[in-house]
Amino acid sequence: MVRVRKRVIGGQEYYYLEHSVRVGGRVEKRERYLGRTMPRDLRSVRERFLADLRRERWHPALEAIRRAYSRDFRRSPPSARERNLEAFAVQFTYNTQRIEGSTLTLRETADLLVRRVTPAERPVGDVKEAEAHRAVFLSLLHERKDLALGMVLRWHHELFRATHPDIAGRIRRHQVAISGSRFVPPSPVEVDPLLREFFRWYDRAKDSMHPVELAGLAHLKFVTVHPFSDGNGRVARLLMNFVLHRRGLPMLDIPYSGRNRYHGALEQSQIRGEESIFLEWFLRRYVRENRRFVTEGGAVSATRKRRR
Numbered sequence: 001m002v003r004v005r006k007r008v009i010g011g012q013e014y015y016y017l018e019h020s021v022r023v024g025g026r027v028e029k030r031e032r033y034l035g036r037t038m039p040r041d042l043r044s045v046r047e048r049f050l051a052d053l054r055r056e057r058w059h060p061a062l063e064a065i066r067r068a069y070s071r072d073f074r075r076s077p078p079s080a081r082e083r084n085l086e087a088f089a090v091q092f093t094y095n096t097q098r099i100e101g102s103t104l105t106l107r108e109t110a111d112l113l114v115r116r117v118t119p120a121e122r123p124v125g126d127v128k129e130a131e132a133h134r135a136v137f138l139s140l141l142h143e144r145k146d147l148a149l150g151m152v153l154r155w156h157h158e159l160f161r162a163t164h165p166d167i168a169g170r171i172r173r174h175q176v177a178i179s180g181s182r183f184v185p186p187s188p189v190e191v192d193p194l195l196r197e198f199f200r201w202y203d204r205a206k207d208s209m210h211p212v213e214l215a216g217l218a219h220l221k222f223v224t225v226h227p228f229s230d231g232n233g234r235v236a237r238l239l240m241n242f243v244l245h246r247r248g249l250p251m252l253d254i255p256y257s258g259r260n261r262y263h264g265a266l267e268q269s270q271i272r273g274e275e276s277i278f279l280e281w282f283l284r285r286y287v288r289e290n291r292r293f294v295t296e297g298g299a300v301s302a303t304r305k306r307r308r
Contacts, residue, residue: 002046002276004038005031012036017049050276054213058283061294062212065286068293069250085141090114091253093133096237098256102126128162133234140242147202147218147242149195156228156235167229171195176229181263183270185226194225211247215240216282217275224270250290258285 002019015034020027032049039045073081094102094109104112104126108119113134118127136158143151157169173188186194198221205214223236241251254262265281268274287294 002050004034004042017046019049019053054276054279054283055210058212058287059210061287062210062283065290065293066249069290070248072293085138086114088251088253089134089137092137092237092241092251093130095253095256096234097126097130097133099254099259099262100231100234102130104130125163129159132159132162137238137241140238141245143242143246146206146246147199147239149199152222152235152239155238156231159231159234164230167231170229171227172229174229176226178226181267183224183267185224191225191227195227198222198225211243211249212283212286213279214247215243215249215252216279216286218243219282220266220269220275220278223266250293252286252289254285 002017004015005018007014014036015038017032017034019030030053032045034042034045076084090110090113091106093113094104094106097104097109103122104119108122109130111117112119112127112130136155139158140155145151153169153171160168171191175187176185178185201221202214202218205217209217219236219240222239223232226232228235237254244251261281265278269276269278
């Protein structure tokens, strides 16, 4: 958390921003001098401070991942790419559906999606939604246009038209609650203006923000608007991978086993109004999941050495 610190030196007051970051096994402090008076735009100064810290800490590893992934993709034969994509589609569908309450196991999901074997004694809705999720995921990889409301509504419609046709592709007009969360989603009258602001933000940020940060923030902002009666998390994770894939970066699967930390980071960001909480979790998770692309002695190690 960023704090404002006041120091008195020689009878004069000076203000600083202070933030603690974990580097390796220890915690280090970073500071930014504000001046002898508090700036009026403290929020924007704070956001720039955090953005600079993220750039210093994460961008070398993110760029190493991008380069190595691009190189490996070019070297892989088409058949290997297809197998890898199918494996990711199964894993991603299993985890994203399981997070939302699906009863299908990973093996059952693979049998269903790859071998077309319907699992016995499982809810029909779980089966249909898994099939729909895989289809939507594979289709978004071929979208030619960038993110837009019509695209998101189409994804949601395809996800739920077979199981919940009354809400499929429709913006909610009623209040909703999130089970187990202290975050209260926006009221129905707020949803439309918040959605418009989300897409305006995306259009401004997409050419200036690092793509991995863009994907993480897009996920957070969209799920915070919570525009649908159900399926907001699933659409947010599809949206996240659309952003990553479109910009030539490896996609991310958030595992069911890590759902508590994932939901905790989301909730803390939402109730505190601090996007950096979820974004730090997201970047850490992304680098950890893609560490195979960062060679020993590469960007991550070099970044840590510079701070010693």
